[in-house]
Amino acid sequence: IQNRKQKANEWKIRLSEELRTNFGYFVTLTFSDTEFEKLENELGYKRDEDQNAIATVAVRRFLERVRKDTGKSLKHWFVTELGEEKDRLHLHGIIFGQKGAELCRRHWKYGGIYVGTYCNERSINYTTKYMLKQDIKHKDYTQIVLCSKGIGENWVERKRKDGWMIKNYKDTLVPKYTFRNGTQCAIPKYYKDKLYSDKQRET
Secondary structure, three states, X not given: OHHHHHHHHHHHHXXXXXXXXXXXXXXXXXXXXXXXXXXXXXXXXXXXXXXXXXXXXXXXXXXXXXXXXXOOOOOEEEEEEEOOOOOOEXXXXXXXOOOHHHHHHHHOOOOOEEEOOOOOHHHHHHXXXXXXXXXXXXXXXXXXXXXXXXXXXXXXXXXHHOOOOOOOOOXXXXXXXXXOOOOEEEOOHHHHHHHOOHHHHHO
């Protein structure tokens, strides 16, 4: 649980940074029984064993349709979950870009779509909490994150321009990242890896 909590905190930071330069929508994507069974049969997967594999294929095909339509992918961050009542697989997450909601409605072909009016740090906190959810009913199920590369990377360029560096790569506690509400936590490993070369990481 501690490792998952650290990962969730790192995603909070990166998603918050992405929102500084990119408009975001909070979304929930669901699967109808019919569409889920189609994917199951086509892929040869088993509902009780391969939920995340089915979600991965569905998201990939959704993004392929977006790319075919627009010529580029849709920046996104999703976490999987199983419903408590009907055990249905669905995705909570954030999509970025002013046209993200429109593209989601147009190209998600597997079930229902809920799109919030906007996304802020409260939305991010709500979404990343699904990474920490203790699923009592589905004890053998583990959520996965499906996301674009480079989320929140603008922070690295901003800090480079400021001449900001970590004195010791291996120091995971300082310096800290400060959220807009004043809360602090260690900066993500993703940022440290971006700031340092392979040689510097070894020192």
